[in-house]
Amino acid sequence: MTMRGRILTSPPVTVLLVALAWLAVVPLFNIEPRYLPPLGDVYAEAVKLWPDLLAGFWRTFLETFIGFIAGALIGIGFGTAFAYVRLLERAFFPIFVALQSVPVIAFGAIVVIWFGNTILAKVVIALYLAFFPVAVNTLRGLSGVNPGRAALLSSFGASNWQSFLMLALPSAAPVIMTGLKLGISLSLAGAIVGEWFGDTVGLGVLLLQALYFEQVTRVWVLIIACGLLGALLYGALSLIERRYVWWQFD
Amino acid sequence: MSSEGIQNGGMAARSKASVIPPHLQLVNVWKRFGSEPNRTVAVSNVDLSIAPGEFVTLIGPSGCGKSTLFNMIAGLLPPDSDGSILLSGQPQPDGALLGKIAFMPQKDLLFPWRTVLDNATLALEVEGMSRRKARAKAESLFPEFGLMGFERHYPHELSGGMRQRVALMRTFLFERDLILLDEPFGALDALTRAMMQRWLLDIWERHKRTVLFITHDIDEAIFLGDKVMVMTARPGTIKQTETIALPRPRDASVITSPDFMEIKRRLLASVEEESMKTFALSRDAADRKTMS
Amino acid sequence: MSSEGIQNGGMAARSKASVIPPHLQLVNVWKRFGSEPNRTVAVSNVDLSIAPGEFVTLIGPSGCGKSTLFNMIAGLLPPDSDGSILLSGQPQPDGALLGKIAFMPQKDLLFPWRTVLDNATLALEVEGMSRRKARAKAESLFPEFGLMGFERHYPHELSGGMRQRVALMRTFLFERDLILLDEPFGALDALTRAMMQRWLLDIWERHKRTVLFITHDIDEAIFLGDKVMVMTARPGTIKQTETIALPRPRDASVITSPDFMEIKRRLLASVEEESMKTFALSRDAADRKTMS
Amino acid sequence: MAIRLNGLRTALPVGLALAGLLLAWEAAVRLFGVPAFVLPGPSGILVTIAEKSNILSAGLLVTLTEVAGGFAIGTFIGVALAIVLVLVPPLELMAIPLVIAINSVPSVAFVPLVLLWFGLGMASKIALAAFAVAIVVLLNTLQGLKRPESEAINLLRSFGASRFGILFRLRLPAAMPFLVTGLRVGLARSTIVVIVAEMMGGYGGLGQVIYQATAMMDSLTVWAGVVVASMASLGLYGLLVALDRKLVWWR
Amino acid sequence: AEKVSVRLKWVAQAQFAGIYVAKAKGFYEAAGLDVTVNPGGPNINAATLVASGSDTFGVVSGTEGMLNARASDLPLVCIAMSQQKTPYAYVTYDDSGINSVKDFKGKSVATWFTGTQYTLFSVLAHEGIPQSDVQIVSQPFSMQPFIDRQYQVATVTLYNELNTLREQGINNIKLFRPDDSGVTTQQDAIVTSERMIKEKPEIVQSFLNATLKGWKYAFQHKAEAVDIVLAAGSGLERKHQELMLDEIENLMTAGVAKTEGLGAIDMASIEKVQASLIKFGGLKGPVDLKATFDQSFWNKVPADDKKL
Numbered sequence A: 001m002t003m004r005g006r007i008l009t010s011p012p013v014t015v016l017l018v019a020l021a022w023l024a025v026v027p028l029f030n031i032e033p034r035y036l037p038p039l040g041d042v043y044a045e046a047v048k049l050w051p052d053l054l055a056g057f058w059r060t061f062l063e064t065f066i067g068f069i070a071g072a073l074i075g076i077g078f079g080t081a082f083a084y085v086r087l088l089e090r091a092f093f094p095i096f097v098a099l100q101s102v103p104v105i106a107f108g109a110i111v112v113i114w115f116g117n118t119i120l121a122k123v124v125i126a127l128y129l130a131f132f133p134v135a136v137n138t139l140r141g142l143s144g145v146n147p148g149r150a151a152l153l154s155s156f157g158a159s160n161w162q163s164f165l166m167l168a169l170p171s172a173a174p175v176i177m178t179g180l181k182l183g184i185s186l187s188l189a190g191a192i193v194g195e196w197f198g199d200t201v202g203l204g205v206l207l208l209q210a211l212y213f214e215q216v217t218r219v220w221v222l223i224i225a226c227g228l229l230g231a232l233l234y235g236a237l238s239l240i241e242r243r244y245v246w247w248q249f250d
Numbered sequence B, C: 001m002s003s004e005g006i007q008n009g010g011m012a013a014r015s016k017a018s019v020i021p022p023h024l025q026l027v028n029v030w031k032r033f034g035s036e037p038n039r040t041v042a043v044s045n046v047d048l049s050i051a052p053g054e055f056v057t058l059i060g061p062s063g064c065g066k067s068t069l070f071n072m073i074a075g076l077l078p079p080d081s082d083g084s085i086l087l088s089g090q091p092q093p094d095g096a097l098l099g100k101i102a103f104m105p106q107k108d109l110l111f112p113w114r115t116v117l118d119n120a121t122l123a124l125e126v127e128g129m130s131r132r133k134a135r136a137k138a139e140s141l142f143p144e145f146g147l148m149g150f151e152r153h154y155p156h157e158l159s160g161g162m163r164q165r166v167a168l169m170r171t172f173l174f175e176r177d178l179i180l181l182d183e184p185f186g187a188l189d190a191l192t193r194a195m196m197q198r199w200l201l202d203i204w205e206r207h208k209r210t211v212l213f214i215t216h217d218i219d220e221a222i223f224l225g226d227k228v229m230v231m232t233a234r235p236g237t238i239k240q241t242e243t244i245a246l247p248r249p250r251d252a253s254v255i256t257s258p259d260f261m262e263i264k265r266r267l268l269a270s271v272e273e274e275s276m277k278t279f280a281l282s283r284d285a286a287d288r289k290t291m292s
Numbered sequence D: 001m002a003i004r005l006n007g008l009r010t011a012l013p014v015g016l017a018l019a020g021l022l023l024a025w026e027a028a029v030r031l032f033g034v035p036a037f038v039l040p041g042p043s044g045i046l047v048t049i050a051e052k053s054n055i056l057s058a059g060l061l062v063t064l065t066e067v068a069g070g071f072a073i074g075t076f077i078g079v080a081l082a083i084v085l086v087l088v089p090p091l092e093l094m095a096i097p098l099v100i101a102i103n104s105v106p107s108v109a110f111v112p113l114v115l116l117w118f119g120l121g122m123a124s125k126i127a128l129a130a131f132a133v134a135i136v137v138l139l140n141t142l143q144g145l146k147r148p149e150s151e152a153i154n155l156l157r158s159f160g161a162s163r164f165g166i167l168f169r170l171r172l173p174a175a176m177p178f179l180v181t182g183l184r185v186g187l188a189r190s191t192i193v194v195i196v197a198e199m200m201g202g203y204g205g206l207g208q209v210i211y212q213a214t215a216m217m218d219s220l221t222v223w224a225g226v227v228v229a230s231m232a233s234l235g236l237y238g239l240l241v242a243l244d245r246k247l248v249w250w251r
Numbered sequence E: 001a002e003k004v005s006v007r008l009k010w011v012a013q014a015q016f017a018g019i020y021v022a023k024a025k026g027f028y029e030a031a032g033l034d035v036t037v038n039p040g041g042p043n044i045n046a047a048t049l050v051a052s053g054s055d056t057f058g059v060v061s062g063t064e065g066m067l068n069a070r071a072s073d074l075p076l077v078c079i080a081m082s083q084q085k086t087p088y089a090y091v092t093y094d095d096s097g098i099n100s101v102k103d104f105k106g107k108s109v110a111t112w113f114t115g116t117q118y119t120l121f122s123v124l125a126h127e128g129i130p131q132s133d134v135q136i137v138s139q140p141f142s143m144q145p146f147i148d149r150q151y152q153v154a155t156v157t158l159y160n161e162l163n164t165l166r167e168q169g170i171n172n173i174k175l176f177r178p179d180d181s182g183v184t185t186q187q188d189a190i191v192t193s194e195r196m197i198k199e200k201p202e203i204v205q206s207f208l209n210a211t212l213k214g215w216k217y218a219f220q221h222k223a224e225a226v227d228i229v230l231a232a233g234s235g236l237e238r239k240h241q242e243l244m245l246d247e248i249e250n251l252m253t254a255g256v257a258k259t260e261g262l263g264a265i266d267m268a269s270i271e272k273v274q275a276s277l278i279k280f281g282g283l284k285g286p287v288d289l290k291a292t293f294d295q296s297f298w299n300k301v302p303a304d305d306k307k308l
């Protein structure tokens, strides 16, 4: 059972199974290409699109990555400030929760006015979306530090800075990680949609064009590419988590 | 009756104190939480005095204020202004005690992201010792604490008894003459616990520090202590101080000796009275809660 | 030495069994986990026999297989095929025991989303009793269990002792003649624990069920039991069965009586030997771990 | 009295901060003469909200219907699938990697396809929201359903409970906090995807209002739409927090 | 070289061939300009980007869009018009029972709400149909809903969507052209901001000269122009772009362009459009046409660069 389980759950096997199912299902049920094009067509389209696909993948990755890192750093900064300055939290945290609900994607057009047509506009959208989950989770993690441990450190005569570095940050790290994992997928969505506000390269651009020129097969290629990028980013974070932040928050 | 107990305990401590100053002395220490009408008096009117090198155990029912008292002695909570804490005869203003006393809290509170070794050196690091030096110093204690070979393990890989020994090692490495141990063996099963007690006495006899030790377990209190202090139900105060004249070094057989039995019988009666009170108190509280 | 103990225990049980069939009988019960080379033998060659209405306590070092044994008796784990479990003389095939025995696990396992009352009626609900009827039945037990007024509270509002009483009430409401209690008081402090023990005896004397009770605490085992069984370190087997002839009803003073002391001394020696073995075992395991 | 004072104490800092921010915004816009198409002042936006209240409320109604519908359907599907998977462990082994793979595709990437499949009406937005919600709810609920320790499951088994008994008495209640977390993440994703889908093609909704206003260079209406959308999504968030308290009352 | 940018109204495609050719062939460079071409998309407003100064120039909207922009106080100036005929048409299936624009009554008609809706409004006004009699819906940038018959009438551009439909084998359709209803609007205005005109008129002039030169070259070397476009946009289909360029040539060389040259602004048609917009309420009042459509730059473009 466990042996079989391990084989069944390994990613390559899943990919293979899905591919086989795809191959079988399209002719079997005579599915129209607009619902699901044959896998062969999708593959051919991917090959045709290859250089653009690669360039787009890299560009979208860059936007997501820079936006995410910036958003994470700022988020951790604000979360920390909120955790340590009660008044700041009481005054601004509710406003932040409200701002989190602002659909930036809806006024990407204006973001482009503000930040120009550079990569910056997409980065800012990705940043904005990643920022909130990270800030909220940082606050949650830091304010959930076990008071017993904090007391222990102060009984050793630790300074606030020592307590922060030795205790608060590591004990909040698992919660912050959760925030980061939420943030990265939002960042990717932000980067893709951000590209719809005028750009030349990127998975989002290709997606938009594919729709404009009614190329359903290409939409599938792009969905798979987006999924791959998403899995890559999320997987990298999970790996970092498993490696460096394996303990539990209590 | 209970006020008499305090008088006696206080007197005895004071007369001893006149020869060499007591290592730790508490004079009329109170701690009140909140303000009327929700005031909780956690600790009331505690006077006590501990000589250098003494091993004093403190028992009392759950919630009677033992941990609160420890927090004050460790400098984590200021006592109310009507009392004072003296260390080797010196009164200690608020905040002055932090960093002066080795304190081991009720739970082991190991840091899960640090290895056993790095948990042990925590206090040394806070004091600013270099990591290399701190580790070298800690490593030399590992055999004695029965933790050889576990230096690079993480706390979650240890059994309860081992975790407790790591926490103790951490406390011992923070080299202060006065050690406060808040129920260090509370989470252990009875058999492991018995072994740890004997081991602790062994360590103590070799390091000769002053120890103040909280427990719920009368056997443990008698087995370990030079003196056993009994606290009353909340508001906690010292009700009785029993000097344990059992010879040292003590081993397991002491527990079944008639002298031990005699002391235990006396303390049991005293403690039980207090336990009953807490029981009644908690019931009252619940009643009040359900009514409101 | 230890095989002798088993023989004696087994013989005694069997001779009793010929008069009225024993309530519970285990014959050559084994439990092995995993397959070679990672096989763990948790329980080996256990023979025991409990008469109806008897209160049997089981002690043994941590990890010796006590909970595994209980899981088998409760029907949660099938014993290895070379042994069998008999209930009132009837052999029980796999799965047949589920629902026949009232089992209280090591943790209280109260459901935080249920009120105290609804936690107590859990087993009745599973049996299909209507909610109204189940509640009525449970409510009548509240005074006896010292939980009056707490019916609508949630578990997190209770103290440890109260939670444990709710778990016990849940077990008692699942009206089966055989009750398995796995260290019910393990998480309580010594004082609360002492009170709970007396209370449990009181309840037991009134309800007269057959009880099999796991503990780590020798005092507890002697104070409560008609018989104390000692398990060896892993692979756990019954090493010794001690009949406790102390008169009932027992009260706190029994603990300090010479008879009690005598039994305790005997058991202590036996248990300590096993504890030392586990200690050594765990060290071996750790050594092997660090080496690999 | 005490409660009112407490309320005031929490409201006061936020109120002051909010007022300060809005004033600074208005002042900056006026002082530097920022044109409306770059950034209008809050007063202008407020006035526009009032003026265009019928377009906005019509759009809001559509968007809310879509989000709510998607939420309901997505939650149902997510929970149902999670239950099936927990009851049939081999299925879970096979399905989970697939679900995780699908989960890593940002849901906005599906917008074009879903518009093709379900048309421009509300159905496509509901489908997208349902999809976004179902995936997170499935993963979270599954995690919650598997949360109970084996000891608790064994306790119920010892009472003679069946799989379903264990599911309803133990697994489902234990999964509630996880479900709520899933809903919270789902809310963020579904509002984004619904608004984006409305912009890409729709007969109504706030996304379409914002889209048309963008095209018509009517930046005040763009901002009015954005503010209304934010308020609505904040309201939904509040609703979820309340639901959290209701579903997970025992914490 | 002066760094400037030009914002397009849509994604890179042959619709903007002249711009890409001017850049690729070095016409801009020769004019002392370092031009970045920024594509547009469905969700951004190119006009706003130029007005705000984010982009220096733009190929945005058309007659109605310019009027609307000025009515919204955007400091935007049109310096040339690319397409001389209305590039839009309304399509319906042969079996829809719709035989003229008059039959739109009671039907659902989709059009782009990105300014294009005003053309529809004008057409309806000219045909004497009240807007409220027609169910007008916002058309997405995909034709699929029309293919699925989610509405009876859809809007197409002659250079793109119409070809898309044909490529998908949909030929059972008929077309209604605004010009046939007497509505002619110019599209793809080449614009810049008032500030540029005031501060750097010479840059504006250079840009316009090079752009029109690019267009002329594109029409003279179509295959090369398509190559250049394909290199600029990712994943474009050659065949589709060739068809697009053909149609764009039709549109850009019609009307006044035939006599006066590429990019000419047809003030007469603009006045007519403005009058009809005001008539049905699409515009509150007349705007300053002189300021909106500045012909002075176009007039100074060397004939060689613009005359066909």
Ligand SMILES: Nc1ncnc2c1ncn2[C@@H]1O[C@H](COP(=O)(O)OP(=O)(O)OP(=O)(O)O)[C@@H](O)[C@H]1O
Binding pocket: B033, B034, B040, B041, B042, B060, B061, B062, B063, B064, B065, B066, B067, B068, B069, B106, B234
């Ligand atoms: N910060 C606080 N505010 C209000 N009440 C407090 C506070 N800290 C402790 N108390 C109360 O003071 C009383 C004493 O608590 P304390 O933890 O000192 O008891 P304890 O004797 O250590 O109990 P235990 O044996 O269970 O550890 C308790 O009733 C507790 O609820």
Ligand SMILES: Nc1ncnc2c1ncn2[C@@H]1O[C@H](COP(=O)(O)OP(=O)(O)OP(=O)(O)O)[C@@H](O)[C@H]1O
Binding pocket: C033, C034, C040, C041, C042, C060, C061, C062, C063, C064, C065, C066, C067, C068, C069, C106, C234
């Ligand atoms: N499912 C299992 N698979 C493998 N090993 C197991 C399993 N369950 C228990 N064990 C092992 O069997 C041994 C006995 O475990 P058990 O829980 O019965 O001990 P115990 O006597 O109840 O200990 P404690 O006093 O700590 O509760 C342990 O070494 C444990 O690791």
Ligand SMILES: Cc1ncc(C[n+]2csc(CCO)c2C)c(N)n1
Binding pocket: E009, E010, E042, E087, E112, E113, E114, E116, E139, E140, E141, E142, E157, E187, E188
């Ligand atoms: C939402 C949307 N708006 C416009 C178009 C068509 N389109 C592309 S470029 C352009 C300008 C023509 O001069 C037009 C009208 C579309 N497909 N989708």
Ligand SMILES: [Mg+2]
Binding pocket: B066, B067, B068, B106, B182
């Ligand atoms: Mg305490």
Ligand SMILES: [Mg+2]
Binding pocket: C066, C067, C068, C106, C182
């Ligand atoms: Mg156990």
